[in-house]
Amino acid sequence: MTKTIRIATLLSLAALPAMAQVAAEHPGATSSAGMPQLDFGNPWTIAQVVWMLIIFGALYYVMAQYALPQVASVLEARRARIEGDLESAQAAKRQADAALAEHQSATAKARAEAQAAIAGATQKAQAEASARSEALNAKLAAQIDAAETQIATARDAAMGALRQVATDTADALVTRLIGRSDSTAVAAAVDRELAARGRG
């Protein structure tokens, strides 16, 4: 079909110069007074219309049967293509949106986890630190207690020795003064004196 039309077109294109020549060679071949278009007595005027009806009929047939359906299908194909492309673009956008939301939720989750881990670690460290300081406090308190006990013992020991020293000194003094020793009375007097001073 297309090939036939191609040939027909080329033929009619080639005929154009020939037409011009014919028109030039036949000036006034059917000439008459007035406008040639109104010369309805001229058989060529009517023949022209008959040929026109044939050619126009052929044009209508080719347009209605082949040309216009073809153009319509091309336009329809393009419309379908554009719609399809738009649809796939929208689908891709939906997919991208979903991926973005997923990514955001994953990020939020990771952040929350990290926060929880940090808080846990901090708490643990604080607990450990407080436990350690408590232990240290306890140890220090024990050491202080021990030291105090030691001091008390040493003082008591010193106090015990003091009594001995006082008794011996007092006995020695008494012996020098009166020439004899009464260690029992001296010890009792020392005890009495210590008790009076609150150190017995």
Added chain:
Amino acid sequence: MAAEGKAIDALSQFELAPFLGAVGESVRFSQSNAHMLLAFGLITALMLWGTARRAIIPGRLQALAESGYEFIYGIVEGQVGSEGKRYFPFVFSIFMFVLFGNMLGLLPFAFTYTSHIAVTFALAALVFIVVTVVALAIHGTHFFSYFFPEGAPKALAPLIIPIEIISYLSRPISLSVRLFANMVAGHVMLKVFATFVVMIGSAAGVLGLIGAVLPMAMNVALVGFEILVAFLQAYVFAILTSIYLHDAVHLH
């Protein structure tokens, strides 16, 4: 083509001549019909060849074919409505046939078949017949109510009905004369000013050559104007056909 003697011969361009001598003579195939055949070939080539590649992104020829299709489709759909789809090939063929007739006629040495009242009247009569047949096929005898608008006072019927009938019957005349007159006027003007160029240019030496520039410039402007008219008249023919089809389908 040139003027014979001093007379301006603007009408011989419309004379019919046999195409290819004896061959055309034997079947009365004139150069006018040859141009119709050329138009047929060009339109077919544009529409079939142009869109043969079925490109998604159209080339120039395909874009031209598609915009022609959509232009006329828009007119038919806009005027007739969705029922107009059936008549689209007819309106499209009419438009293209008239458009190519007008445009081809502007080429040098070419013949303008739309400058013949017999041709334009035959086309207009074809439109008239198609429209009337469509109207009768759709509405039957109810079609005749078209000649008396609803709600008009009955007393005015003797006046309205003849006016409506006359206006309906005068459609092919106005349709054909409009196209014919536009084409003839344009080509006569072109021929007259072209003759002036030759007459003035060959009359008075250097002065004449300078003087011939004016009608020459006029012709250049006229050709541009005629291209506009060629398109406009084809458009008018197509849109009036669509309006008549609207009346046929919807009755007012």
